[in-house]
Amino acid sequence: MSKKYVNIDNSTRPAGDDKYKKIIEQISKDDVCPFCEEHLLKYHKNPIIKSGTFWTLTTNMYPYKNSKYHFLIIHKGHITTTKDISKDAWLELYETINWIENEYDISGGTFFMRCGDTSKTGASVTHLHSHLVTPDKDKPGYEPVIARIG
Ligand SMILES: [Zn+2]
Numbered sequence: 001m002s003k004k005y006v007n008i009d010n011s012t013r014p015a016g017d018d019k020y021k022k023i024i025e026q027i028s029k030d031d032v033c034p035f036c037e038e039h040l041l042k043y044h045k046n047p048i049i050k051s052g053t054f055w056t057l058t059t060n061m062y063p064y065k066n067s068k069y070h071f072l073i074i075h076k077g078h079i080t081t082t083k084d085i086s087k088d089a090w091l092e093l094y095e096t097i098n099w100i101e102n103e104y105d106i107s108g109g110t111f112f113m114r115c116g117d118t119s120k121t122g123a124s125v126t127h128l129h130s131h132l133v134t135p136d137k138d139k140p141g142y143e144p145v146i147a148r149i150g
Contacts (some may be wrong), residue, residue: 003118003119003126004019004031004033004113004125005027005028005031005032005033005034005125005126005127005128006024006027006028006034006125006126007117007119007124007125007126008021008024008025008028008122008124010064010118010121010123010124010148011024011025011074011124013065016063019062019119020062020115020124022070023043024124024125026102027043027087031128033078033125033126034125035074035075035078035085035125035127035129036078036127037056037076039058040056040074044058044061045061046058046060046061047059049071050096050099052076052091052092053068053076053088053089053092054075054076054077054086054088054089054092055073055074055075055076055092055093055096056073057071057072057074057096057133058071058072058074058119060072060073060131064116064133064145064146064147065143065145065146066135066136066139066142066143066144066145067133067134067135067136067145068134068135068136068139069084069104069109069132069133069134070099070131070132070134071132071133072094072129072130072131072134073096073097073130073131073132074127074128074129075089075127075128075129075131075134078111079127079128080115080116080125080126080127080128081115081116081128082113082115082128084128085128087116093108093130097106097132100132106132106134107135108134108135109132109133109135110131110132110133110134110145110147111130111131111132111133112130112131112133112147113129113130114127114149115128115136119150121149121150122147122148122149122150126133131146131147
């Protein structure tokens with residue numbers, strides 16, 4: 001199966017939930033990029049919070065376990081590496097992160113972006129996107145949020 005748009009190998013989630021994997025398998029069969037603008041609303045049902053020139057801000061439909069907020073900042077054009085992010089797009093990304101932190105009163109969290117070969121990044125979707133994740137420290141039985149790399 002093609003890893004052109006998604007990587008099924010990276011679609012497993014802890015706790016044996018295979019819901020996400022089944023969705024990635026379907027997207028792989030559909031052979032489309034789920035994060036390109038013309039397909040995003042078909043596969044992504046969470047509201048678009050903010051739409052800039054270069055990035056779309058939304059939340060992850062499948063947030064990592066023990067996260068309070070799990071934002072996705074998706075590059076609008078189909079690129080897969082940080083090398084293809086323009087200086088103007090980097091600036092807008094910086095502004096978007098600041099906007100999120102202010103709007104949601106975020107005092108701590110983790111920002112990351114998987115880029116390039118998905119066999120090395122752990123990304124399930126190749127289309128470049130970044131994550132801003134905050135832990136739900138007040139949740140009973142809280143354990144740290146775990147993110148896959150590689
Ligand atoms: Zn795409």
